[in-house]
Amino acid sequence: MALKCTNEETHLYMCPRCKCCTISKDLRVIPICPSYQYYDYFSHSGGGKLYIAQGLLRKLIDFSPEIARIVYQCHLCGACKELCPPGFETIEIFRDLRRELVDRGLAPLGKQKSLISNIKKYNNPYGNAYINKEKWTEGLNPLKKIADDKSSVIYYSGCAPAYDKKSAQISKNIAFLLQKAKVDFAILGNDENCCGSIPLELGDISLFKKLARKNIKMINNSGAELVITSCPHCYEIFNKEYPEIDSLNFEVMHTTEFLERQIDKGKLKITKKTNLVATYHDPCHLGRYSNVYKSPRNILKSIKGLKLLEMERNKEQAYCCGSGTGVKSVFPDFSQFTGKERLNEAKKTGAHVIITACPYCQNQFSELNHSSNKKIKIIDIHDLLAESI
Amino acid sequence: MIRERVKLSKQKREKISRELRRVLGAKNISTNPAVLVGYSGSATVAPKIVPDFLVKPQNIEQIKKILNIAKKNKVPLTVMASGTQDAATHPIFGGIVMDTMGMNKILEINLDSAYAVIEPGVTIGRFSKELDKIDYHCTVGSFPPSISVIGNYTQTACNTHRSSGIRDDILGLEVVLPDGTLVQTGSKAFSATYPQTGWHSASNSFPDLRGLFIDACGTLGVITKAAIRIYPKNEAQAMPIASFEDYATSLEYMKKIVRANLVQHCSIWHWGLYTMIDHLQTFGQGAPFEIVLTDPWEKPDERPYTIVVPVMSGYREDMEGHIKACEKVAKELGGRIYNEELKEKFPGAYQFYEEHFIHHYPTRAFMGGYAEAMPLFPIVLADPTKVASLEKWGLRFLRKSPLKLGLSYYSHSLDQNRTIFLRMTPYIEATSTDNEIKRALAVHQKYLEEAYRKYGAVPIRNIYATSEERNIDKTGGFGILLKKIKNTIDPENILNPGIDIYHQGVR
Secondary structure, eight states: OSSSSSSSSGGGGGGOOOOOOBBBBBTTOOOOOHHHHHOOOGGGGGGHHHHHHHHTTTTSSSSHHHHHHHSSSOOOOOOHHHTTTTTTHHHHHHHHHHHHHHHHTTSOTTTHHHHHHHHHHHHHHTTTTGGTTGGTTTSSOOBBBTTTTTOSSSEESSHHHHHHHHHHHHHHHHHHHHHTOOOOOOOOGGGGGOOOOOHHHHHHHHHHHHHHHHHHHHHHHTTTTTEESSHHHHHIIIIIIHHSSSSSHHHEEEEHHHHHHHHHTTOOOOOOOOOOEEEOOOHHHHHHOOOOOOOHHHHHHHSSSSOOOOOOOOOGGOOOOTTTTHHHHHOOHHHHHHHHHHHEEEEEEETTTEESOOOOHHHHHHHOOOOOOOEEEEEHHHHHHHHHH | OOOOOOOHHHHHHHHHHHHHHHHHGGGEEEEOOOHGGGGGGOSSSSSSOOOOOEEOOSSHHHHHHHHHHHHHHTEEEEEEOOOOOOGOOOOOOEEEEEEEEGGOEEEEEEETTTEEEEEEEEEOHHHHHHHHHHTTTTTOOOOOSSHHHHHHHHOOOOTSSSSSOOOOOEEEEEOOOOTSSSOOOGGGGGTTTOOOOOOOSSOSSOOTHHHHTTTTTTTTTTTEEEEEEEEESEEEEEOEEEEEHHHHHHHHHHHHHTTTTTSSEEEEEHHHHHHHHHHHHHHHSSOHHHHHEEEEEESSSSSSSEEEEEEEEHHHHHHHHHHHHHHHHHHHTTTTTTTTHHHHOOOOHHHIIIIIIIIIOOOOOOOOOBBBBEOOOEEEOOOOOTTHHHHHHHHHHTTTSSOOOOOEEEEEEEETTTEEEEEEEEEEEETTHHHHHHHHHHHHHHHHHHHHHOOEESSSOOOTTTSOOOOGSTTTHHHHHHHHHHHHHTOOOOSSGGTTOOOOOOO
């Protein structure tokens, strides 16, 4: 076995079991690792999974379904990587572990398998019913398609708008905002492939690479200079992972970064005032993975009358929403625990609204909010911005 | 008596599992290898051994029953709280690992007597946060917030394992012996007859048994509670850092201010180390190896060879006087107060010292190591009459090794400079091969042996059972007595037999 990152050299950097990966940096005792908090075993922490990797490398333990369960009982939120004092590349190591488990037929687990098979068959994780990737454009004036008409900017909507009404509305609002800012953009429409985030996170690396090469080639050939996307998972994949596969002839931005620029340039004018008291949830793949903290906050600052209250765990130390990495489909109780923890934290700020910039975070909070006694409004930042123009 | 690694048959394993499950319930025991491997060791070069069972007791009664199961089945039992760093709690002979972090109550905070009674699962971060609310602090040391207070206060490496004030922090202990006897030390022992008796006194007219369980690596009993000394945050704090150009003069300065009762604690930092700490604090990760590689007796520029960091607190009027006194003594010895320059040139280092010594914040800083390299730990308690010579010799000896050894050190005053903690910090590259590591360890061992033989130093940590050395056999009657105590308390050698600090002929 050759774990890409955990080679023999790193045995010298053995994890000291300090568990700094489980609590937030400045707050001394506030938990940051949902897996450790829920399952209460060191094995579930960032450090614990490093020990699993070491144990496998040194043949102290064998690959098994029990190991697969622990490795997949993790949102890959990246908090451990952020907080690890020795600087272990935990996410890369965990992805490697998952790859090894997939190669041995021990993963993906349960319903995660259908996410992968759906991507292979239908080009999206949700299955046949959601095959129409242009569905979210219904009701809009026809949008330019890159296959028919050149454009320097592509708006990549991701898979979520095709299957979920709320996500579809987000994309509609983004299209509205881009048009308002007189941005000449195109979409990929039904040519849009899945970005490959789910296969990468679940350990099916060959499927991820296949999708990556396909997407890179298509967009390189399109002549577009910039791809903007509203899905943090897609953003991180395009921005960080694709350059490892092949060279990109285009830049990548998250829509919050792009729209912030439009506001700064005066191309988007915020005219309406609000009296919202809100808190902002940093999506893991936008925040920790991609280091985008300022742009969403600058957008919120520019909305007149909005009062922003930060959660105790924010920015690099934001607590995960619990939705990611196929955990929901296999360990729903754990996923709900994580989401409720975050939702309660949002409510504790006194905010009436939780704003987020990820369709998966939004869905997770909406579902959990529905069954909660004390409700809080969930709004996507793009929806809010569109309402303010 | 357990003398070697235990290999359990499938039937025996299942039998023990059943017995443990009856005591703990299914939730607090695991035989899952993926869980067990997390308890196989820590960040040291000691071999990693996956134990057979993990148990997480929630109270003393469960602990007594688990000990009984271990004895009955002749299975080793190793107690681990947070299990950070020290090889003392590695399950080298397998068997049962008892994770005591589930017992995590702060039972009492007594401000009249300035102590708190806590269980092993109370972490430094949580404890210091609670004390913060009432303007008190505990000794924080080089500890990250997530580790056990009791675990780290009782594996003290000769009472040195904390650098924000090396004090005698354990006021009393509650321990379960292998035969199930519950022992409480100090004044609390009398609560067996007078239930209202508290923990206020470490002594009780009988021999002080606290020491028996401190640095015992869990080999004499399972610690279930400790009364910890806590300290008020006084009106004012000060940290007048002085700079010098040689270790001997730094030592002289340290001795003068410590014995004049000006400080609560004092330490000396070599330029290599405060440079690395500056990098660590500023960038959040260890310094690149190239920084570590410079000859330690040749500074790269005008930065001081050493800085001396004293810690003091008290009334404001006191602090003003103490600072003036430190300035005077520093000047007399050819040094100067360096605070402003340190803040300007090495702001990360200054921030570290301030957070650590003034504010008593737990720190993550050391968990990643000072540098992107593998540290060795040739640490000794040195004789003050010879430690300056040891520093000179030690730096050159360690540096001339054929391996690429980065090198620096720090030094603490203990017991009013009656002994000096000296930690040389050689590093080898993270990519070193197993052979290179062996050679580095041999050099490390040679340094230690010379430090003991020629410079009157003593070791601060036990050596693992896999080593040839047996420190206990070098201690004459002391070692003989300790072995007798171990044989009396734990005749079957159930508790952490693999560490073999008593040299009972185990393999």
